[in-house]
Amino acid sequence: MRLRSLIRKEFRQFRRDRRLFGMAIMAPIIQLTLIGYAANLDVKGLPVAICDEDLSRESGRLVSEVAYSGYFRVAASSVRSEDLIPLLARGRAQLALDIPHNFGRDSRTGKAQVQIVLDGSDSNSAGIGAGYLSGIVLQHGARALVLQRTRAGGPPVPLPQLDLRPRILYNPQLASLYHMVPAVLGLVLLVITSNLTALSIVREREAGTLEQVMVTPVRAWELMLGKLVPYALVATFDLLLVLAVVLFWFQVPLRGSFLFLLGSALLFLLTCLGLGLVVSTVSRTQQQAQMTIFLVIFPSIILSGFMFPIENMPDWMQPLTYAIPLRYFLVIIRAVMLKGSGLPELWPNVLALALFAVGLVGAGAALFHKRLS
Amino acid sequence: MNLRRLRAIAVKEWIHIRRDPRSLVVALVLPLVLLLLNGYGLNFDLTDLPFALCDYDQSSTSRLLQESLVRSELFRLVGSVRSPAEAEHLIQDGDCLFALIIPPHLQADLAHGKSVAIQMLLDGSDANTASIARQYVTGALTSSSQRLVAEAGKRLGLPARATLPAITMERKILFNPGLDSRHFTVPGLIVVILVILGALLTSGAVVRERERGTFETLAASPLLASEILLGKLIPYLVLGFADVIIAVCTGALFFHVTIAGSLALFLACAFVFLLCALGFGLLISTIARTQQVAMTMAIVATLLPAINLSGFVFPVRNMPLFLKLIAWVIPPTHFLIIARSIYLKGVGLGVIWPQLVVLIVLAAVILRACLTRFRKQL
Numbered sequence: 182m183r184l185r186s187l188i189r190k191e192f193r194q195f196r197r198d199r200r201l202f203g204m205a206i207m208a209p210i211i212q213l214t215l216i217g218y219a220a221n222l223d224v225k226g227l228p229v230a231i232c233d234e235d236l237s238r239e240s241g242r243l244v245s246e247v248a249y250s251g252y253f254r255v256a257a258s259s260v261r262s263e264d265l266i267p268l269l270a271r272g273r274a275q276l277a278l279d280i281p282h283n284f285g286r287d288s289r290t291g292k293a294q295v296q297i298v299l300d301g302s303d304s305n306s307a308g309i310g311a312g313y314l315s316g317i318v319l320q321h322g323a324r325a326l327v328l329q330r331t332r333a334g335g336p337p338v339p340l341p342q343l344d345l346r347p348r349i350l351y352n353p354q355l356a357s358l359y360h361m362v363p364a365v366l367g368l369v370l371l372v373i374t375s376n377l378t379a380l381s382i383v384r385e386r387e388a389g390t391l392e393q394v395m396v397t398p399v400r401a402w403e404l405m406l407g408k409l410v411p412y413a414l415v416a417t418f419d420l421l422l423v424l425a426v427v428l429f430w431f432q433v434p435l436r437g438s439f440l441f442l443l444g445s446a447l448l449f450l451l452t453c454l455g456l457g458l459v460v461s462t463v464s465r466t467q468q469q470a471q472m473t474i475f476l477v478i479f480p481s482i483i484l485s486g487f488m489f490p491i492e493n494m495p496d497w498m499q500p501l502t503y504a505i506p507l508r509y510f511l512v513i514i515r516a517v518m519l520k521g522s523g524l525p526e527l528w529p530n531v532l533a534l535a536l537f538a539v540g541l542v543g544a545g546a547a548l549f550h551k552r553l554s
Numbered sequence: 555m556n557l558r559r560l561r562a563i564a565v566k567e568w569i570h571i572r573r574d575p576r577s578l579v580v581a582l583v584l585p586l587v588l589l590l591l592n593g594y595g596l597n598f599d600l601t602d603l604p605f606a607l608c609d610y611d612q613s614s615t616s617r618l619l620q621e622s623l624v625r626s627e628l629f630r631l632v633g634s635v636r637s638p639a640e641a642e643h644l645i646q647d648g649d650c651l652f653a654l655i656i657p658p659h660l661q662a663d664l665a666h667g668k669s670v671a672i673q674m675l676l677d678g679s680d681a682n683t684a685s686i687a688r689q690y691v692t693g694a695l696t697s698s699s700q701r702l703v704a705e706a707g708k709r710l711g712l713p714a715r716a717t718l719p720a721i722t723m724e725r726k727i728l729f730n731p732g733l734d735s736r737h738f739t740v741p742g743l744i745v746v747i748l749v750i751l752g753a754l755l756t757s758g759a760v761v762r763e764r765e766r767g768t769f770e771t772l773a774a775s776p777l778l779a780s781e782i783l784l785g786k787l788i789p790y791l792v793l794g795f796a797d798v799i800i801a802v803c804t805g806a807l808f809f810h811v812t813i814a815g816s817l818a819l820f821l822a823c824a825f826v827f828l829l830c831a832l833g834f835g836l837l838i839s840t841i842a843r844t845q846q847v848a849m850t851m852a853i854v855a856t857l858l859p860a861i862n863l864s865g866f867v868f869p870v871r872n873m874p875l876f877l878k879l880i881a882w883v884i885p886p887t888h889f890l891i892i893a894r895s896i897y898l899k900g901v902g903l904g905v906i907w908p909q910l911v912v913l914i915v916l917a918a919v920i921l922r923a924c925l926t927r928f929r930k931q932l
Contacts, residue, residue, distance in 0.1 A: 200847045208854040219862040219873050219881075226871055270729075270899050272891070302898040304735045306869060312689055319696075346671045357681040372853055380846040388765070468758050471849040472580040475754060478853070479588055483595040488867065490683050492602070494595050512648075519679040520646055 183399055187407025191381070195411065205377075205415050209369040209423045216361045217431050227310045228256035230274035232265055237285030243295075243321050247278060252313045269300045276300070276310050278318075288325050351519045362431050363514045364487050366423045366446070367507050371453050371481060374416040376474050378457030382408055383470045401553045405546060409454050416450050436521030442514065445527075448534045449510040455541025456506075462548035481507045506537040555784075559777055563785025567759070571789055581755060581793055585747050585801040592743050593736060593809050602630040603687050606641050606653040609634065613661035615702075622698055623654075628690050638675060645677045652676040652687055664702055729814075729898045740811040741897040742866040744801045745890045748824070749860040750853075751797055752831025753838065755790045757852035760839035760928065769931075779929045783921075787832055794828045814900030823892045823906070826913045830885035831856075833920035840927040860886045888912045 195201060229247065233240050248255050256274040265277040279296040287293035297314055299307045351359075385391040394404060420443075427433050435442070456477065464470035482488070484498075485507035491499060502508050509530040516522040524531065571578055605623075609616050623629050632650045635641045641653035655673040663670050674691060678684045729737075763769040772782060798821065805811045813820055835852060842848035862868060863877060864886035870878060881887050888909040895901045903910070 198843055198847060200842060200851075201844070204847060204851060204854065208850070211854065212858050215858050215862045215877070218877050219868050228871075270895075270901055271905050272895065300729060300899075302729045302738060302894055303869070304738050309686075309689060312693065346673045348673060348675055351677060351679045360680045360682070372857075373850070376850045376853065377846065380849060384765075384844070384846055466574060466577075467845040467849065468577050468762070469574065471754065471758070471845075471852075472577050472584075475750075475853065476580060476584065476587075479750075479857075480591050482857075482861075483592050488861075489595065490600075490680060492604070493600055493683075498594055515679060516648070522646070526647060 184403045184406055184410075187399065187403060188410050191407060191411040195415075201377075205373060205419060206422070208373060209365075209419050210426065212369055213362065213365050213423060213426055213431075216365050217358050225252060226254045227252060227276060227306060228274045229253040229310075229314070230257040230260050230265055230268050230277040231255060232260045232262050232277065232279045233258070234262060234282050235280050235284040239285035239288050239325075240280045243280065243284075243318070244278075246317055246321055247314065250313065250317055252310070265298055269298065272300075274300075275303065275306060276314060278314065288322070293322075293325075358431060359433050359519060360515065361488075362427050362433055363518050364511050366420065366427065366514060367449065367485070367510045368482065368487065369419055369423055370416055370446070370450055371456075371507055372478060373419055374412055374450060374453035375457040375460065375477070376471070377415070378408065378412045378454055379460040379464070379470045379474055380467050381412070382458070382461035383464050383467050387466055395553060401550050402546070404553070405458070405549050409458070412457070413450060413454060416453070417447070420446055420450065433518055435518050437517035437523055441523055442517045445510065445513045445517075445531060445534065448531070448538050449506065451538035452506040452534065452541050455538060455543075455545045458545025458549060459541060462545065462552050481505050484508065485511050487511060503533075506534060506541075509533045509537075555778065555781055560781050560785050560788075563777065563782055564788040567786050568789040571793070578793075581751065582796060582800065584751060585744075585797045586804050588747050589740070589743055589801055589804045590808060593740055593805070600683065600686050600690070601627050603628060603652070603683075603690065604630050604632045604650040606632050606635050606644050606650045608636065608638060608641055608653060608655045610658040611656050611660040615661040615664060616656045619656065619660075619698055623691075623694055626694065628694070638673070641675055645675060648677075650677075651683065652691070654691070664706070667706060736809050737811050737898055738894070739866075740805045740809050741893040742864075742890055744798070744805065745827075745864065745886050745893050746860045746866055747801060748794065748798065748828065748889075749831050749834075749886050750856050752790075752794055752828060753835035753852040753856040754849075755793060756787070756832045756835030757838045757842075757848045758845050759786045759790070759836060760931075761842050761845050761848045762839075764843070764931075765845055773932050779932055780925060783836065783924055783928055787829075787836065790832050791825075791828060794832060795825065798824045798828070811897065813897050815896040815902060819903060819906075820893070820896045823889065823896070823910055823913070826910065826917055827885060827889040827892075829917040830889075830913060830920055833917060833924055834885075836924045837920060837927065840924055840931060859884060863887065864890050866890060883916075885913060885916050888916075 231244055231247070233244055244255075244258070247253055253276070257268060260268060260277075262279055262281075265279060268274050269277060277298040279298060281294065281296070284293050284295065295318060297311055297318075299311050301307050382391075385394070399407075424442075428435060457474075460470055460473045460477070464473055484491075484494075484502045484505045486502070487507070491502050491508070494502070512530050513527050513534075516527060607620055609620065620631070624631050632644065635644065635653065638653070638655055641650075641655070644650045645653065653675040655675070657670065657672070660670050672695065674688070676684050676688060760769075763772060802813070802817075802820075834856070838848050838851050838855065842851060859880075860866065863870075863873075863881045863884060865881070866886070870881045870887065873881060892906045892909050892913075895906050899905075
């Protein structure tokens with residue numbers, strides 16, 4: 182009964198601040214859009230500058246092979262060789278192909294040479310782009326070789342080749358979206374739940390209204406639940422909203438069990454609430470609470486493998502990731518959605534989440550009690 | 555505007571900051587911690603990709619192939635499997651990223667000059683890692699292929715020239731010859747950290763006074779709106795600038811990423827950018843009614859856009875048009891270009907002036923908006 186009026190009070194406050202309400206709904210949608218559409222490391226349409234000093238039929242063919250490969254956009258053609266580097270420095274192009282004089286003549290004798298100049302500052306794009314560009318040049322060379330042999334009238338010599346036939350499991354189009362979008366769910370829950378919970382408790386302390394509530398017959402656990410339940414409800418609403426957008430708008434497949442996913446998400450929700458509670462008890466002002474929460478969230482983004490795989494981190498860093506609850510949730514949600522995994526494969530992660538949930542909520546409750554008495 | 559009154563406000567705000575040592579420490583330590591954590595954690599250079607091998611051929615050639623993969627630092631052999639189904643199981647459990655299936659008669663076919671297809675089972679769930687892995691394996695097979703072609707050519711008695719690639723390539727890498735992704739991420743991280751910190755520092759500045767009821771006192775004083783805002787901004791500018799210097803030193807000391815261009819130019823641009831970042835926090839502070847909203851908004855509105863939209867990790871050119879438009883009006887996108895250009899390419903004002911002009915305009919617009927909102931509240 183008392184609990185119900187506390188919850189009602191919190192919701193009334195919630196309703197009164199329409200911006201808070203808007204944020205709780207808009208924030209997840211904005212984050213999803215940003216991640217879903219922006220998170221794309223594909224290398225396509227890399228701006229390339231071309232210097233063709235030969236201007237022969239042969240070099241023209243190579244240039245058009247580069248231009249129509251789909252990987253590049255010719256940002257500048259017929260550049261002079263000495264202008265290539267300033268062009269890259271200004272960022273007009275990220276790669277340059279320099280075809281010297283006599284390229285056409287030399288390629289008939291197999292002695293042709295070209296130069297690829299890369300802007301290495303974006304090392305990832307540069308490396309991949311250079312790979313594509315070399316591939317095109319090599320293929321062009323191989324064709325020239327065959328042409329030359331047939332022209333010479335010799336018998337076609339079969340030369341062995343190793344081809345790679347990739348079969349991509351779970352995500353055949355290699356859409357980064359499928360990997361990133363489910364993970365946003367974890368991030369949204371973490372940011373919204375822990376931040377709002379911590380701040381709502383500290384705000385009462387700052388305003389001095391916590392003391393007022395304390396002199397009423399309300400017990401500490403009721404007060405605590407009165408704070409946690411409303412935000413748990415808001416977060417659950419966010420959870421369903423984000424899931425709906427992920428499934429129906431971005432059409433990420435859900436191959437595993439929905440109920441299992443929901444259960445793990447609720448478990449993760451508990452850890453976020455617990456985190457908010459713990460932070461609220463160690464902070465005096467809202468600014469402190471905010472800074473502390475932030476100190477947790479930012480490392481969580483990195484260490485959870487949200488953007489970059491954990492296996493890729495240095496060895497000393499990988500053990501740290503086990504201290505991040507988001508890590509376990511991301512493993513679960515990605516595996517359930519894309520691989521269709523369930524409890525048999527994922528139980529260690531579920532167990533870790535459960536331990537974190539119990540530990541954080543327990544510690545938060547104990548600290549909360551202590552601060553009140 | 556009166557300088558004496560401005561100073562009074564700045565001193566008052568500074569006292570607020572000093573009274574809360576924990577927030578002060580966090581504000582100064584945060585760039586260090588974030589840069590270290592991210593500098594090591596954000597790494598595009600994949601190594602030790604775990605893979606499984608299913609070798610149906612069991613010949614000397616297939617073993618050679620396996621060795622050439624294992625010897626490179628890029629791959630790590632998790633184990634041999636007997637069937638593709640078994641390999642798929644390993645991938646499902648997350649024990650390996652990909653599996654290679656070498657067909658029977660590999661050696662025999664190659665000896666007859668036939669091409670052989672090697673199947674790769676690849677876990678596509680993390681698309682970025684998967685496409686990089688595919689790229690690596692393709693590269694490894696191409697070089698093995700070239701060696702095999704040369705051997706076959708020798709056996710067939712062809713002149714060496716006939717089996718060499720017809721075109722040779724020379725690669726020249728500018729600005730970051732080792733293609734070390736840290737040189738790419740560290741300047742970017744400095745930008746991201748400044749955006750977030752800027753918003754965090756100032757997002758509470760105005761709304762806090764409102765919540766505590768001291769706002770009315772300020773409003774009743776003879777202070778002008780511009781004096782209050784600027785006075786509040788100055789201590790945070792000092793703090794933010796200290797953060798810039800801490801971040802630059804951390805990058806140089808721990809990651810050996812140093813500024814190739816002019817340090818003074820970088821600091822000047824960073825100052826303009828700080829105005830944008832802190833101004834944005836102030837703007838949030840004048841819009842929100844409670845600190846709770848202001849601070850959550852500060853995280854939501856800066857953290858992800860700064861990371862995802864600015865080109866810090868994901869190239870702007872890949873984005874759909876509506877996101878490109880947003881990317882081009884937010885300050886971090888422009889400062890990121892400046893930071894990377896000065897850090898890596900060592901260019902000067904002659905190259906980066908367009909971005910700097912945009913930053914100055916954005917700073918003016920943001921501060922102007924703050925003032926308008928603030929006047930309305932007064």
